[in-house]
Every structure is written in structure tokens, then in C-alpha cells.
Amino acid sequence: MNSTGLIVEYNPFHNGHFFHVEEARKRTDADVIIAVMSGNFLQRGEPAIISKWARAKMALQAGVDIVVELPYAFAVQHAETFAYGSINILHALKCNSFCFGSESGNINEFSDAIDLIENHRVEYEAFVKELMKTGVSYPTSLSQSMKKIYPDHKNYIDLAKPNNILGFHYMQINNTLQSPMRAFTIKRKNANYHDEEFSSSTIASATSIRKATFEANQSINGIEQYVPKTTSNVLQEYYNDYQTFHNWEMYWPYLQYRLLSIEETDLANIYEIEEGIEHRLKRYAKDAVSFHDFMQRVKTKRYTWTRIQRMCVHILTNTKKSEMLRHHNHIEYIRLLGMTERGRMYLSQIKKDIDVPLISKISAISSELLELDIRASNIYSQGLQEPYRQKMFKTEYAQPPIYIHQN
Amino acid sequence: MNSTGLIVEYNPFHNGHFFHVEEARKRTDADVIIAVMSGNFLQRGEPAIISKWARAKMALQAGVDIVVELPYAFAVQHAETFAYGSINILHALKCNSFCFGSESGNINEFSDAIDLIENHRVEYEAFVKELMKTGVSYPTSLSQSMKKIYPDHKNYIDLAKPNNILGFHYMQINNTLQSPMRAFTIKRKNANYHDEEFSSSTIASATSIRKATFEANQSINGIEQYVPKTTSNVLQEYYNDYQTFHNWEMYWPYLQYRLLSIEETDLANIYEIEEGIEHRLKRYAKDAVSFHDFMQRVKTKRYTWTRIQRMCVHILTNTKKSEMLRHHNHIEYIRLLGMTERGRMYLSQIKKDIDVPLISKISAISSELLELDIRASNIYSQGLQEPYRQKMFKTEYAQPPIYIHQN
Numbered sequence: 001m002n003s004t005g006l007i008v009e010y011n012p013f014h015n016g017h018f019f020h021v022e023e024a025r026k027r028t029d030a031d032v033i034i035a036v037m038s039g040n041f042l043q044r045g046e047p048a049i050i051s052k053w054a055r056a057k058m059a060l061q062a063g064v065d066i067v068v069e070l071p072y073a074f075a076v077q078h079a080e081t082f083a084y085g086s087i088n089i090l091h092a093l094k095c096n097s098f099c100f101g102s103e104s105g106n107i108n109e110f111s112d113a114i115d116l117i118e119n120h121r122v123e124y125e126a127f128v129k130e131l132m133k134t135g136v137s138y139p140t141s142l143s144q145s146m147k148k149i150y151p152d153h154k155n156y157i158d159l160a161k162p163n164n165i166l167g168f169h170y171m172q173i174n175n176t177l178q179s180p181m182r183a184f185t186i187k188r189k190n191a192n193y194h195d196e197e198f199s200s201s202t203i204a205s206a207t208s209i210r211k212a213t214f215e216a217n218q219s220i221n222g223i224e225q226y227v228p229k230t231t232s233n234v235l236q237e238y239y240n241d242y243q244t245f246h247n248w249e250m251y252w253p254y255l256q257y258r259l260l261s262i263e264e265t266d267l268a269n270i271y272e273i274e275e276g277i278e279h280r281l282k283r284y285a286k287d288a289v290s291f292h293d294f295m296q297r298v299k300t301k302r303y304t305w306t307r308i309q310r311m312c313v314h315i316l317t318n319t320k321k322s323e324m325l326r327h328h329n330h331i332e333y334i335r336l337l338g339m340t341e342r343g344r345m346y347l348s349q350i351k352k353d354i355d356v357p358l359i360s361k362i363s364a365i366s367s368e369l370l371e372l373d374i375r376a377s378n379i380y381s382q383g384l385q386e387p388y389r390q391k392m393f394k395t396e397y398a399q400p401p402i403y404i405h406q407n
Numbered sequence: 408m409n410s411t412g413l414i415v416e417y418n419p420f421h422n423g424h425f426f427h428v429e430e431a432r433k434r435t436d437a438d439v440i441i442a443v444m445s446g447n448f449l450q451r452g453e454p455a456i457i458s459k460w461a462r463a464k465m466a467l468q469a470g471v472d473i474v475v476e477l478p479y480a481f482a483v484q485h486a487e488t489f490a491y492g493s494i495n496i497l498h499a500l501k502c503n504s505f506c507f508g509s510e511s512g513n514i515n516e517f518s519d520a521i522d523l524i525e526n527h528r529v530e531y532e533a534f535v536k537e538l539m540k541t542g543v544s545y546p547t548s549l550s551q552s553m554k555k556i557y558p559d560h561k562n563y564i565d566l567a568k569p570n571n572i573l574g575f576h577y578m579q580i581n582n583t584l585q586s587p588m589r590a591f592t593i594k595r596k597n598a599n600y601h602d603e604e605f606s607s608s609t610i611a612s613a614t615s616i617r618k619a620t621f622e623a624n625q626s627i628n629g630i631e632q633y634v635p636k637t638t639s640n641v642l643q644e645y646y647n648d649y650q651t652f653h654n655w656e657m658y659w660p661y662l663q664y665r666l667l668s669i670e671e672t673d674l675a676n677i678y679e680i681e682e683g684i685e686h687r688l689k690r691y692a693k694d695a696v697s698f699h700d701f702m703q704r705v706k707t708k709r710y711t712w713t714r715i716q717r718m719c720v721h722i723l724t725n726t727k728k729s730e731m732l733r734h735h736n737h738i739e740y741i742r743l744l745g746m747t748e749r750g751r752m753y754l755s756q757i758k759k760d761i762d763v764p765l766i767s768k769i770s771a772i773s774s775e776l777l778e779l780d781i782r783a784s785n786i787y788s789q790g791l792q793e794p795y796r797q798k799m800f801k802t803e804y805a806q807p808p809i810y811i812h813q814n
Contacts, residue, residue: 253660253661253789254660254661254664256789257661257664257786257789260782260785260786260789261723261724261725261782261785261786262725263725286785286800287797287800289793289794289797290793316668317668318668318669318670375667375668378667378668378693379664379667379668382660382663382664382667386696386697387696390694390696393693393694
């Protein structure tokens with residue numbers, strides 16, 4: 001069976017995602033679509049609006065055949081480590097190709113950029129380093145360094161765009177594999193990544209959909225035209241089950257409590273905390289009346305919102321440098337969140353050939369990397385009130401992979 | 408001016424306390440009554456029903472002249488360290504005497520017990536150690552050891568009674584001082600320390616009063632006959648200001664969060680965590696739906712409710728062994744919470760002679776011991792919802808000592 005991998009967050013799954021799944025299937029002539037999906041905390045340092053189980057269900061009901069979890073140690077990370085984990089998992093699952101959305105939409109622009117940079121690696125890396133020292137962000141530094149090296153090159157890719165930079169890293173990591181997967185990219189339609197307002201009649205960014213969901217007083221009215229019916233249903237089911245959608249504000253009391261009670265030396269041991277920002281984080285924790293207020297107080301030109309949000313997730317989950325550095329370059333297991341009938345057939349076909357344990361339950365193996373996932377899930381549940389907190393705690397241990405009989 | 412010290416928690420101040428203040432004043436012929444009072448967390452490992460400021464106000468309005476805070480490092484402690492801090496503070500404030508409530512009510516019984524034990528210290532301590540090894544509690548071991556050494560002695564004091572054992576330690580510590588204060592004791596009236604139901608018409612235990620306050624749906628109806636009018640007023644004011652009284656359940660989500668996110672090795676570094684109980688605490692944290700439920704699951708014959716509650720307070724406030732052991736045998740400052748006009752006169756009279764800094768604001772000195780108090784106060788505030796949380800955070804920094812013009 002011909003298989004194609006996608007790297008996703010589905011927060012929540014919307015029409016743009018649906019388009020991407022269908023287009024990827026066509027372009028790559030896939031029999032099976034495999035999505036590696038962030039768990040309950042996301043790359044940009046946020047809790048997912050609904051749990052990974054509900055998000056896996058949305059995906060499976062809308063055309064994806066297999067959903068596996070990107071472990072916390074790779075998911076809540078800058079682009080390079082995020083790409084490392086995702087690509088390695090898709091490769092371990094024997095994907096023939098992978099397909100990502102990008103602002104560029106042209107796969108040759110990505111290969112060109114990689115070739116150009118490879119040819120001038122030393123010079124290029126020196127430029128990037130120099131620019132970052134002056135306070136320029138990493139993606140912008142990559143982009144500007146390319147301009148410096150090839151001032152006359154017309155079609156260089158804009159690596160300052162969030163999906164381009166991710167795609168660039170996917171392809172870089174893929175190139176380091178023994179048998180690289182074939183890479184495809186699809187131009188993103190209409191909505192820009194961070195758009196907060198709806199910008200077209202049927203495609204809107206996940207950010208704007210989340211915003212609408214929360215603004216509409218935790219109701220899904222007003223988002224139906226931007227998401228498949230299956231997404232509306234799952235969102236409604238989730239709300240019925242847990243009486244809330246998740247956002248950072250639910251976790252703010254815990255983050256504030258943690259910042260007020262932790263010693264600075266211990267805070268400095270949390271992953272991604274560096275350069276003395278621990279003083280700043282502790283200093284502003286007490287005066288802030290909400291997470292949003294806290295972020296406004298803490299952010300600086302030097303630290304992007306996303307970077308600080310990721311720090312906050314690591315503080316919340318008590319993830320230490322020592323833990324992350326032990327684990328962030330090794331895929332110890334692949335956790336199956338759900339599959340369709342076709343996905344099940346694919347997995348039984350490849351099972352004998354894969355050399356990473358494919359697990360359906362967290363009791364299946366003992367792994368420190370998995371401990372991080374379990375802790376992150378527990379903390380995600382902690383945002384709920386009882387009795388919903390208990391319900392979600394139990395789900396993490398008892399839930400078998402979601403199975404969709406007919407796709 | 409003749410001054411008498413009391414060691415108190417006033418959680419809340421009730422008629423029994425009022426009787427004790429008046430009786431202490433008469434017996435010791437005091438011009439000034441000084442109370443050293445636990446801050447926001449109490450000896451038995453509980454948050455106080457209302458903040459230390461409100462409790463200080465109750466005391467001052469009902470006859471106490473000076474209220475100072477017993478630092479966290481002495482307050483949330485077993486009897487011996489609690490006594491060490493309290494007696495040393497009263498002595499530093501030049502008290503001529505101190506007066507404690509006890510089940511015995513006879514000061515000679517205390518001196519006798521101390522003499523008897525002093526005369527057979529080695530033998531006595533060996534008995535105590537041996538009994539504790541078999542799982543007998545510390546107070547009961549003290550009591551039983553005395554029976555073993557003096558089987559024929561009729562009037563030995565029952566050290567298994569909670570107020571007797573505290574008084575015993577007060578007197579032991581007082582004896583080690585260069586110029587010991589004169590010791591007085593008053594027999595406790597009617598209510599037993601732990602009584603949960605009201606047992607007489609005007610005197611009830613603080614435990615039963617708290618229980619009534621919470622059971623009556625956070626209303627003070629039904630406790631008026633057991634507390635001075637001033638107490639009812641302060642309780643009502645507090646409720647108007649913060650919309651709640653405090654109990655452990657308010658802090659349960661934070662404790663649970665902490666237990667779920669902390670690593671076992673770090674948990675073992677928290678003060679009073681020993682002998683592998685960290686496994687047990689972590690194991691039961693997830694299944695418990697409330698603090699009460701958690702305590703029921705965790706407690707064993709070996710670990711008393713109070714002992715586990717104290718551990719829980721230290722986990723909640725992130726108080727480490729290293730911090731406590733650095734500080735628990737030195738009075739670095741005395742923090743004034745409030746005074747009457749008469750109290751103010753007394754303090755200006757002794758000011759030149761006291762050799763511990765007497766502080767009115769936490770900005771006055773820099774001390775690691777004080778940092779513990781500030782952290783404990785911040786965590787106490789964290790139990791409130793916004794905007795009340797901010798209000799209480801600010802109080803801790805901005806509140807000058809309460810001043811009562813006319814007593």
C-alpha cells in the first residue's frame with residue numbers, strides 16, 4: 001500500500017486541513033494517509049482546544065487513516081526538533097512520501113534552498129549566527145542570510161514564513177535519512193497562519209476558528225462553514241463530555257502558583273529557560289491577573305510570544321533541561337491514537353518491518369520519554385474541574401486507539 | 408510595664424480565647440498581653456480560616472495588646488520546634504511571664520515532669536525511642552515512658568494530651584534561656600481541642616467553630632454565641648472583602664497539580680518527607696477527588712493526619728529540607744502584625760533593649776527566613792479567585808501593622 005505522511009496539529013481540524021488531506025492523497029497517489037499529530041500541548045506553546053483523542057477522531061472521520069502522537073519532547077519545540085521527531089516517526093512507519101502545506105507551494109524552491117545552503121554552509125551559518133546576535137529572529141535570519149549569499153537569486157524561498165520554515169526543516173531532516181521519503185508540498189489556501197478574523201467563505205485559520213469558538217462564549221455557532229460537519233460534532237461531543245474547551249487561561253492559576261513557589265535556581269533548570277529570563281518571569285507572575293496579561297508584561301523584542309509560551313508550557317509541566325536533553329534525539333516508541341479499517345490493514349502489513357515499538361496503551365512500555373507525555377496529559381487534565389478532571393485522567397490510561405470502521 | 412506572652416493561632420478567636428486572655432492578665436498581673444501567632448498556615452498543617460491580618464485584628468479588639476507573627480519555619484512544625492520559636496520570640500520581646508492553656512491546669516505537674524525526666528534523661532529517651540519504633544506516637548511515647556520510670560508516681564501529667572505536650576515543650580525551652588520567663592498555665596474550659604460539635608453554651612473549640620462556619624455554607628450564623636462580637640464582625644468583614652473563608656479544599660488543585668508534576672527525587676527533598684512516603688503521596692494524588700479524599704487514602708497508622716497535613720503544606724509551599732534546616736533554630740526578626748495604644752507604649756519602652764530586628768514591613772530587611780513567610784503568604788493568596796488574589800498579594804506588601812487606638 002502506498003502511504004503518505006502528514007505532520008499536523010488539527011486544533012481543530014478544518015476545511016483547509018480537509019483540502020490538504022484530499023490533495024495530498026491525489027498528488028501522491030496514496031492508499032493510506034498517516035498523520036503524526038502533537039498531543040495535548042502544541043508547537044507554539046499552547047494547550048490544544050480539545051484533547052488529542054478528540055482531535056484524532058476528527059482526523060479519522062475526515063479522511064486520515066492513521067493518527068499517531070508526536071511525543072511532548074518533540075511537539076513543544078522549535079521548528080528543527082519538531083521536524084526531527086515528526087519526520088523520523090513518519091519514516092519509521094514506512095511512509096513512501098510526506099506532504100506539507102507551505103506558503104511557497106513549490107517543492108523545487110525548498111530543494112534549491114537546501115542545496116544553496118549546503119554549498120555555503122560555513123558562511124551561511126556564520127551569517128545566521130551574527131544576525132541572531134543582533135536580535136533578529138531565527139527564521140528571518142535564515143531568510144536574510146540567503147539573500148546575502150545569493151543577492152541575485154530570484155526564486156529563493158521566504159524562510160520567514162512559518163510553514164515554509166517548517167517545510168525546510170522537514171526536508172533537511174528527510175535528506176539525512178537512509179532512504180528518504182519523497183517530499184510534496186501544497187500551497188496553503190487563503191488563510192494565513194496567524195489570521196484572527198475569517199478571511200474567506202469556507203477556509204479560515206485554526207487560530208480564527210479557536211478565537212470564534214471562545215468568543216462565542218464556548219459555543220461552536222459561527223464556525224460551521226469553516227469546518228467539516230464531523231469537526232462540529234466532535235467539538236460538541238467534547239463540550240458535552242467536559243463542559244469546556246481548553247485555553248491557556250485555564251492553566252494560568254497553576255502557572256502563577258508554580259512561578260510564585262519555585263526558586264529561581266530551579267526555574268533556571270527548566271527547559272528553554274535561559275539568559276536570566278527566570279527573574280523576569282518570577283517578577284511579573286504576581287501582578288498579572290491573567291495569562292494574557294502576564295504575556296503582555298513579560299514579552300520583549302528579544303523573546304517572541306511563541307518562545308515565551310513554550311517556556312510557560314515547560315514550566316507548567318515541570319520539564320527540565322536534563323530530561324529533554326536525554327530524550328530529544330531518539331524515537332523510543334510510536335503511540336497509536338487511532339486508525340480506520342484501511343489504516344489497520346496497513347499497520348498489520350508493515351508491523352514485522354518496523355523497528356520502533358508501536359504502542360496502543362501507555363502501560364505497554366516503560367520509557368522516560370513516555371513519562372513526559374503522561375505528565376503532560378495529567379497537567380492538561382488538571383485544567384478541568386472535577387468530576388471532568390478524573391474522567392480525563394482515566395481516559396489517558398484506559399482509552400484504546402480510536403477505531404473507525406468505515407472511512 | 409509588666410508583660411505576659413501567649414502562644415496562639417486564633418483560628419478564629421473565640422470565647423475560650425477571651426477567657427484565657429483575661430485570666431492570664433489577672434493571674435500574672437500583666438499590663439501588656441503579647442501574642443505570638445502563627446501566620447497563614449498553622450501548626451496542624453492547615454491554612455487559617457482567615458488571614459493573619461484579620462486574626463490579629465480579632466485579637467487586638469478582644470484584649471491582646473501586641474500581635475507578632477510566628478514565622479512559617481516555626482509555625483508549621485511539630486511541637487518542639489513550634490515551642491522553640493514561640494518561646495524565643497516572647498523572650499526576645501522581654502516578656503516577664505508566659506501563660507498557656509493546658510488540660511492539666513497545674514503548673515507544678517509540668518515542672519515535676521521536667522525534673523523527673525531530667526533526672527533520668529538517658530533511660531527516658533531510650534524508652535521513648537523504643538516505643539516510637541513500635542509505631543506509638545511521640546506524645547503517647549513520652550507519657551508511657553514516664554509511667555515506666557515512675558510507676559508509683561500519682562500526679563504525673565498526661566503528655567498525650569495536645570495542650571499538655573505543647574506546654575511541656577514551652578517550659579523545657581524556657582528553662583534553657585538565660586533569664587527564663589515565669590510560667591503560668593490555665594486549665595482549658597469545657598471544649599476539648601479536637602471537638603467537632605459544640606459542647607457547651609458559650610465555649611466551643613476553634614475546630615467546631617470552623618466546622619460550623621463552613622457547614623453553614625460559609626456563613627457565620629450559628630457561631631455568635633461562641634465568639635466575641637468583634638470576631639463575628641471581623642469574619643463578616645473578611646467575607647465581604649474576599650468572598651470566602653479558607654480551607655484545604657481551596658488549595659487541593661494546586662497540591663494535586665504539584666504532586667502530579669514533581670519528580671519523586673524532588674519530592675523527597677521537601678521538608679518532612681521521609682521514609683519513602685513520596686511514592687505514596689504521588690500514587691494517590693491522581694485518584695483523589697478532594698483534599699479530604701486524598702487524606703483518607705494516604706493516611707496510615709504510622710502517619711497521623713496532622714503529620715501528613717504538615718507535609719502537604721510544605722509541598723504546597725515548596726519548602727525544602729535544606730531551607731528549613733538552615734533556618735529553624737534562629738530568630739532573625741520579629742514581624743509586628745498589630746498593636747493597641749498600650750502595646751505601642753510597651754514597644755517604645757523596650758525597643759532600645761531588644762536585639763532582634765522588630766519589623767513592620769517585609770521590605771525592612773532581607774532574610775531567607777522571611778522569604779519563606781512571603782512565599783507562604785503568596786500561596787495562601789493563590790487560593791483566592793481574582794480580583795481577590797491580587798488584593799491579598801498587595802496586602803502582604805502594603806499593610807502596616809494594625810493599630811487599635813483604644814482597647
